[in-house]
Structure formats: C-alpha cells, structure tokens
C-alpha cells in the first residue's frame with residue numbers, strides 16, 4: 001500500500017489535478033470525503049485550521065495544497081515521472097496558468113451559468129473563504145465573456161499539440177496535462193452542455209479524452225475516523241531546515257495562504273526547503289502531526 005490518504009470531494013477541481021496525477025503514477029490511494037463547506041471537523045484537527053481541499057495525508061504528515069501534493073507524490077513515487085520530458089519548468093508554468101487564469105474563467109463561467117441556482121449556504125461559505133462578495137449578478141453578466149476566454153485557453157493547448165504529440169510533454173502524460181485538463185473537466189462536469197466540445201479547436205477534444213482516460217489510479221474509500229486513527233498511530237517523518245530559516249527553528253509560527261482561505265496553521269517551525277514550509281503540532285487526541293505547505297503563495301509569521 002502507498003499509504004496515501006486524500007481528503008477531498010469528488011466535485012473539487014484542484015483535487016481532479018491530483019487524481020489524474022495518481023492515475024499517471026498508477027498508485028493505490030484512499031479517498032476521505034470531506035464537506036464542501038465549513039465546518040470540517042474531521043479535517044481541521046489534522047491540518048490545524050487549513051480548510052481548503054485537497055489535503056494529502058501519509059501517516060502523521062499532512063500536505064496542504066495541490067501544488068505541494070503532486071510534488072510530494074513525485075518525490076515519494078518517482079516512476080513514472082510527472083515530468084516525462086525530464087524537466088519541470090514547463091509543467092510549473094502550465095500549472096500556474098491553470099491554477100490562476102484558467103481557474104478564474106472557469107469559476108465565472110460555471111457560477112455565472114448556474115446563477116440563482118447556487119445554494120445560499122455555499123455562497124455564504126465562499127464569501128467567508130475569499131473575503132469578497134459572491135456577486136451572482138456580476139458573474140451572470142461575465143459568463144459569456146468567460147466562455148470566450150475558456151475557448152481561447154483551449155486553443156493554446158491545441159496549438160501546443162499541432163506537431164502530433166499525444167500529450168503536452170510528448171508521448172507520455174505528465175503534470176502539464178493534469179493541470180491543463182482539470183478546469184475543462186470542472187466546466188464539463190458541472191455545466192453539461194456549456195462547453196462540452198470545441199469542434200473547431202482542432203485536436204483539443206481528442207487530447208481531453210486521452211487525459212480523462214488515464215483515470216485516477218486505484219481508489220478506495222476510507223471513513224474519516226480511520227484517517228484520524230492512521231495519524232494517531234504514526235509519527236511525522238524527520239525534517240531538515242534550510243540554513244536561511246535557522247532563526248525560525250523551534251519558534252511558534254503561523255503558516256497561511258496569501259490568496260484566499262487564509263486560516264492560519266499554528267505550530268512549531270520544524271522544516272523548510274526552497275519549495276515548502278513545515279510545522280509540528282501536538283494535538284491532544286492525535287499526538288504529533290507535521291503540516292506542510294508550499295513556500296510559493298504561503299507566508300510564515302513568527303508570533
């Protein structure tokens with residue numbers, strides 16, 4: 001067993017990026033379904049406050065954010081690689097494009113189309129998450145424009161495939177494909193009929209079908225209590241701290257996303273790399289837990 005536990009919900013687009021990466025690697029994993037809105041009483045004891053989805057757990061190590069999760073998968077399970085062309089720069093750039101620009105257009109197109117049908121409890125929750133009003137009227141007005149943007153993004157993908165390659169890095173799929181794919185999956189699964197085919201964007205739909213066919217690896221389901229028990233039964237893996245972060249060693253810090261969902265993760269600063277930050281937390285029920293976040297897009301503040 002890989003020991004991978006993914007805290008997720010099936011409709012989560014950022015999780016779909018991770019699920020496709022699990023499929024590329026052919027890994028077995030266990031899904032713990034978490035609520036779509038707060039409260040998340042079986043998640044926050046593990047994360048120390050972080051509420052966003054997905055979160056990966058391996059024993060008593062908790063990895064927040066899809067960008068860190070896929071890189072931790074690559075580190076622990078290197079073959080087949082998520083960087084099949086042997087370099088990561090292209091995938092890193094594609095992922096930033098997908099997570100920011102393309103995701104914003106997808107959100108506008110979906111919620112502008114669902115319009116007044118969006119659950120008020122969901123709206124209230126997402127307003128608290130973002131600190132911004134969830135303005136359905138504005139989204140409705142923007143949805144047609146957002147759809148033109150989405151098709152233009154699809155055309156960028158198709159343009160990259162014009163030399164006949166099957167996937168964005170060549171003949172084998174990688175993180176680039178998972179990242180470029182998941183927002184189109186989000187739209188197509190949430191709003192069937194809205195942007196189901198791009199017949200005049202030659203090559204796009206065939207690529208989309210190839211990525212979808214990769215699947216999600218070998219998934220089984222786990223109840224939240226078993227995930228909490230797995231954390232309790234394990235110890236976090238030992239960590240190193242970069243020389244440049246030595247001053248933070250042993251200090252109580254808050255890790256926080258800098259875009260939205262900024263709930264702080266309080267803990268003892270215990271690890272860092274150029275791409276991640278880690279704290280250790282002592283939970284009265286679960287014992288020692290290490291929580292890891294990406295360095296990019298997260299702040300660390302000593303109290």
Ligand SMILES: N[C@@H](CCC(=O)N[C@@H](CS)C(=O)NCC(=O)O)C(=O)O
Nearest residue numbers: 012013014036052053054065066067
């Ligand atoms: N940068 C984060 C973004 C994650 C994100 O925004 N996830 C959405 C679901 S796809 C979320 O957490 N929404 C609020 C919630 O589920 O509570 C990542 O890549 O994991």
